Amino acid sequence: MKSDIKLINNEGKRNDGRGPKDIRKIKIEAGVLHRADGSCYLEWGGNKILVAVYGPREAVPRHTQNPLKANVQARYNMAAFSVEDRKRPGPDRRSVEISKVISEALEKIVLTEQFPRASIDVCIEVLDAEAGTRCAGLTAAGVALIDAGIPMRDIPVACAAGKINGQVVLDLGKEEDNFGDADLPIAISPRTGEVLLLQMDGHLTYDEFNEAFDLAVQGCHKISEIQKKAIMDKYQNAAAEVNE
C-alpha cells in the first residue's frame, strides 16, 4: 500500500504533530459498568473502547467446558456507528479473527488452570474507531480483567509500530494505517517481555522489523504505566469514598 502521500515531514513531525516515537493520547478508566464483573473504558486517540468481563462462570454449552482449565472468550465487536460508512451489526470475518487472536493472547496470561470448566468472557465494544482498535481493545481488556478480580500472571498490554514514508514510527494513526508501508501490532506481558499477540502487514526489512518491534515494546511499557495508574485510581477513589 505504498503511496506518495506525505505522512511525516523532514523535521520528523507527523501529520498530527507527533514525533516518530510518540503515542497518541490515552485515557483509561476502570470499573465503569454496573452489571459487569469488571469493566474498563479506554480512549486512545480517536478510539473509544468499552470492555466488560463476566466470570469465571459455568461455560455453556457444556461441551465447550474444559475439565482442566477455563476458557477465555473474547468477543470483539464494532458498533454500527463507529466507522465512516455504517457497518452492518454482528460479527464479520475481521472481527471473528480479532476475537480469536485476543482470546489466545489473554488465555496465556490468565491463570486458567484455577477455574476448570469455567468460562471467562471478555466483551470488547468498539464505540468509535480510528486505527489500532485491536491494541486498544486488548489493553482495555487487561484493565477490565483486573477490575473483575481475575488472577493473572501480568497485565497484558498492546501497542503497534509501523512504517510510514520509509521511517519506523510508533502507534499508527488513521491516515498512517491506510497509506503507510507497514503495521506491526504486538501485545506483551510487560513483566517478562513475552509476546502474546503479533501480527504484521506491509513490508519491512529484517532491520526495520527489529527496530519496529523494539519501538512497539517501548510503547507497551509506557501504556502499561497508564494501565496501572487507572487501576490504582479506582481503588484510591473507592478508599476515599469509604473514608467519607
Add this chain to the structure above:
Amino acid sequence: MTIVPIIKRDYIIKLAEQGKRIDGRDFVNYRKIEIETNVVNKAEGSARVKIGNTQVLCGIKMGIGEPFPDTPTTGVMSTAAEFVPMASPDFESGPPREDAIELARVVDRGVRESQVIQLEKLCITPGEKVWLVFIDIHILDYDGNLFDAASLAALAALLTTKVPVSRFLKDLNERDRDSWQERLLELYTIPGIDEVAFGTDVANKNPIEDFPLPMIEPPVSCTAVKINDFILFDPCFDEEIIADVRLTVATDHNGDIRAMQKGLSGSFSREEIQKVIKGALDNGQEIRKILSHSIGK
C-alpha cells in the same frame, strides 16, 4: 427463572406496602437521568444516556440510497438495537432476539409515527436518491427500563445529528445537486418553519455544508410497571423482572398522548392506566427539560 426473583418479589412488595422502593425512591420518581451528546466522532450524531445504572449509547449514521417505491420523496429511516453481552450476564451474542427486536420497533415507532424526523425533507432526487437515517442502539449496562433509556438516547442523538452533505457530495451528479439545492431552499421556506423548535439554521442554505437533521419537538416516553397493585415508574432491573405488567406512554410538549405500548402478561384497570398517563405527563416535562439542556437549548 431462578428462585432469587421470587425472594426479591416478597421483599419488593413488603417495601411497597410501606410506600418504599429498594433504592429509596417514590413510586413516581425517576432515577437520576444523565444525557451526554456527541460522544462518538465517527457518527453523524450520538448520545449516551444513563438512567440510574442503566446505560445506553445511540449513534446515528446517514447515507444516500433509493426511496421506497410508494414514498418516492421521503427519506428512509431504520432502527436496530443490539443487546451486547456486555450489558448483562443474561445477554448472549448472536442475531437479535425478540426482546431486542421489540425494543428497536418501539423506538422506531416513537420516532416514525410522531414524525419527529421530517423525512419528507430528506429527499435529494424524487424516486432516485434520498437520505437514509440509521439509528443504532447499543445497550451497555442493563439495570431496567431500557424502553425509556433507548428512546431518549435515540432522540438526543437525532437532535444533534448533522446531515453529512460535504462527505457525500462526490456521490451526487449535477442533476442531483441541482435538485437537492432546489429542495433545500424549499425546506427553509416552508410556512411555519419558525415553529420548528430544534436545529434549523436559516442562514445556512448552502447544500455543500452539513446541516442539522430537520426535526420537530419530540414526544418523550415514560414507563411504569405494576407489581401487585403498586404502580412503579422507571423500574430498575429487580423490579422489572418480577413485574406483572408494563406500560409505556409517550407524551408531547402540549401534554397530549402520542404513543403507548403495554407489555408483559398482566393487566391494568382504567384507573391504573389514567394514573400511569398522569405520571408520564409529569415526568415527561422533567425529561424534556433534561433533553433540551443536553443538546444546548
